[in-house]
Amino acid sequence: MSLKKILIADDEPNIRLLVQTTLEGPDRQMVEASSGPEVLELARKHVPDLIILDWLMPGLHGIDVAARLRSERKTAHIPIIMLTCKSQPADMQQGREAGVNTYLVKPFSPMELLERVQEALSTSMDNNLLNQPSS
Numbered sequence: 001m002s003l004k005k006i007l008i009a010d011d012e013p014n015i016r017l018l019v020q021t022t023l024e025g026p027d028r029q030m031v032e033a034s035s036g037p038e039v040l041e042l043a044r045k046h047v048p049d050l051i052i053l054d055w056l057m058p059g060l061h062g063i064d065v066a067a068r069l070r071s072e073r074k075t076a077h078i079p080i081i082m083l084t085c086k087s088q089p090a091d092m093q094q095g096r097e098a099g100v101n102t103y104l105v106k107p108f109s110p111m112e113l114l115e116r117v118q119e120a121l122s123t124s125m126d127n128n129l130l131n132q133p134s135s
Contacts, residue, residue: 002027004121007042009033009062010054010083015106019052019083022110023117036060040068043075050120052113053100055084055091063098070099079120083108 004027008019011034020030031046033039036059043051051069055062062082069075082100084091095103101123102116 003029004050005029005031005046005048006117007031007033007039007046007048007051009036009039009051009057009065011035011057012054015054015083018110019113022113034058036062036065039065043069043078044072047074048078050079050081050117052081052083052117055082055086055095063094063100066095066098066100079123081113081116081120083113 006023006028008016008030010016010019016032016034020032024030031042031048033042034057036057038059039051039053039062040060053062053066062084066080066082069078069080079101080099081102081104082095083104083106085106087105092103101120104113104116
């Protein structure tokens with residue numbers, strides 16, 4: 001069982017704590033960010049298996065962070081779950097266009113978040129296996 005790194009990005013400490021508490025387990029390592037620029041820095045440094053990203057953050061909005069991550073070779077493959085209060089269909093469309101894989105609206109169900117994270121991590125693992133060079 002390999003350790004999965006999850007970057008939790010939200011400017012609200014209580015939301016980060018709730019997400020971390022929901023997802024914690026022996027096979028997961030959490031990294032936290034509270035601003036857009038910090039997300040970019042930590043994603044480049046740690047290359048997590050998954051990013052849970054708020055839209056409304058200081059320094060750089062999550063939607064712009066997602067687009068930048070998708071444009072960089074080192075981070076383009078990382079699944080992104082947008083966890084935000086922005087709930088309009090146009091917001092969700094903008095999220096898809098920026099490269100967000102899953103969109104969850106606050107207030108959110110911790111069980112639904114856990115299900116989406118498990119799906120994203122299994123998809124991420126499948127993609128990593130497909131991208132491995134054959135011997």
